[in-house]
Amino acid sequence: MAAVGTSGGSGRPPSPANPGSPPVTSSPLQPLLERAAAIEAELAQGMDKPFTEVTRCHFGDAVAAGHQPAAFLRQVAAICAYPELLGAECVPADAKRRAGQILQHLQGGSPGTTGTGAPWGGSSPMDGEHGTEGLVDSVTPDPSPGAYNLEYVTDTVAESVARYLERRDGGIPSDPRCVVPCGGTAAAMVVSAARGPAVAPPRPWEHQGPSSRRGSSRQDVMSLLVDETAAQPTGVLVPVPGPPLHGAAARLAGAVAVPYPLAEERGWAVDGDAVRRALGRARARCLPKALCVVNPGDPTGHVLSRQSMEDIIRLAGEENVLLLVDEVQQERAFLPDRPFLSFKRVLGEMGAPLASTVQLVSFYSLSKSVGGGGFRAGFFELVNIDPSVLKCFYTWGMSVYPPILGQVMLDTAMQPPLPDDPSYPAFQEHTQGLRRDLAHNARLVQEVLGRAPGIRCRPLHGGARAFPRIQLPPRALRQARALGLEPDVFFCQELLEATGMVLAPGSEFGQPEGTHHVGLSLLLPAETLERVLLALTRFHAAFLRRFS
Numbered sequence: 001m002a003a004v005g006t007s008g009g010s011g012r013p014p015s016p017a018n019p020g021s022p023p024v025t026s027s028p029l030q031p032l033l034e035r036a037a038a039i040e041a042e043l044a045q046g047m048d049k050p051f052t053e054v055t056r057c058h059f060g061d062a063v064a065a066g067h068q069p070a071a072f073l074r075q076v077a078a079i080c081a082y083p084e085l086l087g088a089e090c091v092p093a094d095a096k097r098r099a100g101q102i103l104q105h106l107q108g109g110s111p112g113t114t115g116t117g118a119p120w121g122g123s124s125p126m127d128g129e130h131g132t133e134g135l136v137d138s139v140t141p142d143p144s145p146g147a148y149n150l151e152y153v154t155d156t157v158a159e160s161v162a163r164y165l166e167r168r169d170g171g172i173p174s175d176p177r178c179v180v181p182c183g184g185t186a187a188a189m190v191v192s193a194a195r196g197p198a199v200a201p202p203r204p205w206e207h208q209g210p211s212s213r214r215g216s217s218r219q220d221v222m223s224l225l226v227d228e229t230a231a232q233p234t235g236v237l238v239p240v241p242g243p244p245l246h247g248a249a250a251r252l253a254g255a256v257a258v259p260y261p262l263a264e265e266r267g268w269a270v271d272g273d274a275v276r277r278a279l280g281r282a283r284a285r286c287l288p289k290a291l292c293v294v295n296p297g298d299p300t301g302h303v304l305s306r307q308s309m310e311d312i313i314r315l316a317g318e319e320n321v322l323l324l325v326d327e328v329q330q331e332r333a334f335l336p337d338r339p340f341l342s343f344k345r346v347l348g349e350m351g352a353p354l355a356s357t358v359q360l361v362s363f364y365s366l367s368k369s370v371g372g373g374g375f376r377a378g379f380f381e382l383v384n385i386d387p388s389v390l391k392c393f394y395t396w397g398m399s400v401y402p403p404i405l406g407q408v409m410l411d412t413a414m415q416p417p418l419p420d421d422p423s424y425p426a427f428q429e430h431t432q433g434l435r436r437d438l439a440h441n442a443r444l445v446q447e448v449l450g451r452a453p454g455i456r457c458r459p460l461h462g463g464a465r466a467f468p469r470i471q472l473p474p475r476a477l478r479q480a481r482a483l484g485l486e487p488d489v490f491f492c493q494e495l496l497e498a499t500g501m502v503l504a505p506g507s508e509f510g511q512p513e514g515t516h517h518v519g520l521s522l523l524l525p526a527e528t529l530e531r532v533l534l535a536l537t538r539f540h541a542a543f544l545r546r547f548s
Contacts, residue, residue: 032496054496055500055532073409075099080405085099092423093422098412158181165342165381180379184365185378221380223254225290235256235286238257238258238260239270241297241511244509290324295309313347323359327362329462362381377409441524442522445468445520455537457469466519468517470517472547488518492504
């Protein structure tokens with residue numbers, strides 16, 4: 001296949017002072033967040049409102065909702081930042097042991113030094129059934145987490161990720177050389193602050209000398225799809241609704257974002273016919289090279305079935321497009337009868353010829369699993385991608401250095417506590433507890449909104465949001481147009497002023513033509529969510545009466 005391996009983009013940062021920068025569209029949600037902050041200031045000044053506090057109900061950030069990263073990950077990261085904690089009695093022995101193993105791979109024995117450290121991939125005195133005695137003496141203490149430690153990221157962490165992927169995917173092999181740890185999904189998709197002019201890396205299907213990569217300053221996925229010398233711009237198909245990141249990343253890389261609609265009436269399924277129609281229309285103005293798929297869906301909350309995934313893979317093979325698979329919500333699939341399956345596993349189990357020809361890049365985010373978004377850690381894996389393209393990522397740190405403590409947490413998450421470890425019960429409760437809470441909140445959303453006239457929510461299988469469809473009367477649509485607003489933004493503005501609740505307008509994620517939705521977080525505490533749902537249904541009923 002010939003989807004990957006073209007120009008690295010212009011390399012220019014998107015600045016208002018740069019006329020060559022791609023346009024950046026404004027977020028429909030941002031004015032609501034700004035107004036919410038202003039309302040909080042008004043409440044603090046004693047201004048009378050029909051509510052006493054602002055409730056933010058839009059986010060997908062578990063930590064912002066009160067779900068802290070797993071304690072085991074934080075304990076290991078804390079020790080790596082300050083090795084003196086190896087002697088602290090409050091830290092469990094298995095966290096100390098895991099931190100000691102990681103410290104052997106960090107330069108100088110901690111994330112903040114510049115010494116040589118242990119040989120990469122070498123054995124550690126803490127490996128196996130060893131206790132923690134003597135760990136303090138075996139590691140050079142240094143509290144400054146400042147060294148880049150790129151070999152730890154590209155070798156040790158990549159190896160840990162590859163072994164995790166093999167366990168996740170039922171033994172499907174994973175090559176550490178095809179795993180790229182990074183500082184979060186956004187950095188992996190597009191590096192918007194790349195410097196200097198970029199020179200195209202070699203195409204997978206063409207042989208070029210190593211000099212062709214000199215000067216390249218971008219190693220993000222989207223930029224590798226863009227060929228500025230081509231007669232047509234690169235096209236990237238993005239789902240609607242879907243995360244705003246994908247379309248924005250395509251535009252920042254100099255590509256054309258081509259929307260394709262998800263089938264709401266079929267539970268937000270990927271409709272192959274709709275994708276093919278979008279491809280056909282797009283080919284008049286661009287060269288489509290990639291198809292983005294989000295599983296589990298965000299904000300839609302769907303989890304694709306194996307049959308749907310096989311259909312998508314066949315489509316990618318027939319249409320000769322790269323699959324860009326956003327699987328960052330995989331740890332949030334909460335229904336036993338609709339488990340998460342990775343596209344890589346399904347592709348591998350489909351066998352020849354597709355298993356060895358369809359190109360795939362899959363993304364994972366620590367913040368959507370057991371970590372926190374502020375630690376900025378994740379990875380992407382490349383499947384059936386030519387080695388000449390893989391080399392473009394070997395110097396990832398030349399443009400983006402992943403935060404090392406985030407990589408420590410990622411490494412730790414890939415090798416979690418075992419059943420006999422003292423931290424195992426708490427770690428299991430953390431991971432299973434969040435899925436249990438999401439499942440409970442999803443049922444609550446279905447029950448409450450299912451009784452509300454004019455509101456409909458499709459079944460939820462995973463992810464951190466619900467995306468209910470709301471009926472808006474024609475008079476409200478006219479009022480919104482008179483104010484220069486999208487109708488769902490107008491509804492959310494009125495909701496905020498009346499209730500103090502911030503919901504994400506559906507236009508933040510895109511939505512089918514002529515429909516209106518709101519994005520609602522499933523990460524809220526259950527009692528808060530129930531209060532929000534009842535207030536939403538009451539306000540919507542009043543809104544319908546007001547504009548009928």
